[in-house]
Amino acid sequence: MAKCAFCGSTIIAGGIKNGELTFCNQDCFDKGVLTQWADMIPAELVERQVRAIHQGICPKCQGKGPVDVHVSHQVCSFIFKTSWKSTPGICCRSCGIKGRIGDIVYCALLGWWGIPWGLILTLVQIIRNLLGIIFTPNPAIPSEALYHYVRIDMASREVQKRQRLI
Numbered sequence: 313m314a315k316c317a318f319c320g321s322t323i324i325a326g327g328i329k330n331g332e333l334t335f336c337n338q339d340c341f342d343k344g345v346l347t348q349w350a351d352m353i354p355a356e357l358v359e360r361q362v363r364a365i366h367q368g369i370c371p372k373c374q375g376k377g378p379v380d381v382h383v384s385h386q387v388c389s390f391i392f393k394t395s396w397k398s399t400p401g402i403c404c405r406s407c408g409i410k411g412r413i414g415d416i417v418y419c420a421l422l423g424w425w426g427i428p429w430g431l432i433l434t435l436v437q438i439i440r441n442l443l444g445i446i447f448t449p450n451p452a453i454p455s456e457a458l459y460h461y462v463r464i465d466m467a468s469r470e471v472q473k474r475q476r477l478i
């Protein structure tokens with residue numbers, strides 16, 4: 313299965329193609345443009361920002377870090393329509409786990425009653441959340457996902473700045 317060139321999540325079905333790159337949805341497609349900018353940001357600036365977020369306080373609970381990227385997975389069905397998404401959140405480990413437990417309940421309540429994908433995707437998303445709870449990012453070092461997030465965040469600020477100038 314293909315992986316989204318922006319958020320890195322596995323594309324179960326569909327996706328938008330741009331040359332050799334595949335994105336999971338329009339949002340990721342737009343942000344994918346930013347990756348080109350992101351590559352031009354000096355590594356030491358990224359490093360400094362990553363450290364600041366990682367050692368900083370959690371934006372969700374205002375508690376102590378380390379703060380990292382915690383992805384949570386949802387699925388929601390209504391008879392013939394099943395939609396699913398994976399949301400990356402910047403938060404501490406315990407907020408990440410709470411978010412995933414919340415999404416497991418959400419999937420269990422709303423995910424399965426769609427034909428034909430509901431049941432399968434509910435299982436997939438619940439397992440992904442469980443794996444996320446078991447294999448949380450190493451608290452000692454910032455994850456690759458956090459570096460990615462910071463690069464994209466800095467790139468989007470840069471693009472916005474330039475758009476204001478034009």
Ligand SMILES: [Zn+2]
Binds near residue numbers: 337
């Ligand atoms: Zn994506």
Ligand SMILES: [Zn+2]
Binds near residue numbers: 370371374375404405
């Ligand atoms: Zn927290």
